[in-house]
Amino acid sequence: MLRFETAGESHGECLVATLTGMPAGIPVTPEAINHQLWRRQQGFGRGGRMKIETDTVRIVSGVRHSQTIGSPVAMIIENRDWKNWTETLPVEDYEGSAEKRKPVNRPRPGHADLAGAIKYNFPEARYVLERASARETTARVAVGALARQLLAQFGIEVLSHVIQCGSARLERQASWDEIVELSRRQEVLLGCVDPEAEQRMKAVVDQAYKTGDTVGGVFEVVAHGLPVGLGSHTTWDSRLDGRLAQAIVSMQAVKGVEIGFASEGSANFGSKVQDTIHYDKQQRHFTRGANRAGGLEGGMTNGQDLLVRGMLKPISTLRRPLESVDLTTRESALAAYERSDVCVLPAAGVIGEAMVAIVLAQAFLEKFGGDSLVETRRNFEGYQEQVRNY
Numbered sequence: 001m002l003r004f005e006t007a008g009e010s011h012g013e014c015l016v017a018t019l020t021g022m023p024a025g026i027p028v029t030p031e032a033i034n035h036q037l038w039r040r041q042q043g044f045g046r047g048g049r050m051k052i053e054t055d056t057v058r059i060v061s062g063v064r065h066s067q068t069i070g071s072p073v074a075m076i077i078e079n080r081d082w083k084n085w086t087e088t089l090p091v092e093d094y095e096g097s098a099e100k101r102k103p104v105n106r107p108r109p110g111h112a113d114l115a116g117a118i119k120y121n122f123p124e125a126r127y128v129l130e131r132a133s134a135r136e137t138t139a140r141v142a143v144g145a146l147a148r149q150l151l152a153q154f155g156i157e158v159l160s161h162v163i164q165c166g167s168a169r170l171e172r173q174a175s176w177d178e179i180v181e182l183s184r185r186q187e188v189l190l191g192c193v194d195p196e197a198e199q200r201m202k203a204v205v206d207q208a209y210k211t212g213d214t215v216g217g218v219f220e221v222v223a224h225g226l227p228v229g230l231g232s233h234t235t236w237d238s239r240l241d242g243r244l245a246q247a248i249v250s251m252q253a254v255k256g257v258e259i260g261f262a263s264e265g266s267a268n269f270g271s272k273v274q275d276t277i278h279y280d281k282q283q284r285h286f287t288r289g290a291n292r293a294g295g296l297e298g299g300m301t302n303g304q305d306l307l308v309r310g311m312l313k314p315i316s317t318l319r320r321p322l323e324s325v326d327l328t329t330r331e332s333a334l335a336a337y338e339r340s341d342v343c344v345l346p347a348a349g350v351i352g353e354a355m356v357a358i359v360l361a362q363a364f365l366e367k368f369g370g371d372s373l374v375e376t377r378r379n380f381e382g383y384q385e386q387v388r389n390y
């Protein structure tokens with residue numbers, strides 16, 4: 001089974017990720033991982049931190065001579081800001097440390113601060129936000145980069161784009177080619193394929209900057225080149241739709257998930273929603289009238305592009321803070337402010353890609369198995385032959 005874990009605090013020494021269950025023989029280069037880490041740091045609306053950190057991965061196990069060797073892959077991404085936090089977040093306590101702490105006494109509405117401080121019995125929220133922070137997703141993106149390497153061996157690609165920023169929306173479906181083109185841009189604004197819609201999105205973020213506010217939106221992850229039959233209708237926990245939903249909503253600040261055109265579909269009659277089935281006798285394969293289901297039926301991939309959307313709430317750290325309570329005095333006070341992002345939509349899309357790639361790689365290995373890429377490929381090709389002859 002392919003599984004991963006992450007560790008690390010936002011201002012700690014580093015982030016750590018382990019990935020267990022990768023077959024041997026998957027090509028891996030730090031450059032491919034670093035490229036995904038770079039993509040996670042882009043976009044208009046990010047806080048100052050993105051300027052100090054240029055994330056780079058160090059692979060410490062599981063990869064030799066640029067290939068996985070079947071053993072757990074362990075990766076480290078250093079926090080370049082750590083040098084400024086060694087006295088604030090030391091592993092070992094020291095005399096006089098109390099003065100160096102940076103307590104967060106005024107919990108931010110919408111953040112993990114208050115519930116976490118109460119639950120873990122901390123007098124203030126510093127340790128909570130250090131782990132709740134989406135800095136953790138750097139490790140997820142590194143793991144996702146490895147999952148992509150596996151999927152790429154079988155012609156599967158995962159990308160994303162932004163379809164809504166606050167009230168500004170892309171009013172049409174983007175094509176796969178447009179999304180590929182977007183992923184090649186060296187300068188990332190808001191991750192929208194349509195320049196006109198992107199400018200409307202930028203105006204929303206500009207307004208949030210002006211007023212000390214923040215803005216959320218919707219990103220769409222698209223997986224292309226999938227075989228029919230990843231996931232299964234047979235049990236609740238093998239349904240791929242449920243597993244993808246968990247993966248996407250597990251992302252910090254994501255509060256909703258949509259597969260295909262779920263909300264539009266829920267407002268329409270069935271005759272307008274289901275994707276009609278056709279058969280091309282020349283090519284000897286099934287085709288569909290549309291892809292409103294987003295590539296999933298019965299919790300299984302149906303061979304069409306997978307479409308998964310994440311709905312991101314606006315960031316909860318506001319430059320013009322909301323009402324809160326001081327944890328020491330219990331008096332009303334304005335919530336804490338710490339350098340923060342205003343809009344993180346393109347980055348959230350990249351993290352969403354990583355989560356989708358991980359879930360797809362898990363489902364792929366469940367179906368095709370194998371301790372080596374050669375074995376996985378043999379199983380995959382045998383199944384594809386069976387599908388072609390169906």
Ligand SMILES: Cc1cc2nc3c(=O)[nH]c(=O)nc-3n(C[C@H](O)[C@H](O)[C@H](O)COP(=O)(O)O)c2cc1C
Nearest residue numbers: 111112132133134252253315316317340341344347
């Ligand atoms: C890419 C990304 C960057 C984020 N940056 C910030 C930030 O700078 N400030 C902040 O308050 N929240 C930020 N968040 C959101 C918080 O991490 C999140 O709201 C918090 O952990 C509470 O979890 P919840 O919103 O899922 O309930 C970010 C989220 C993502 C996906």
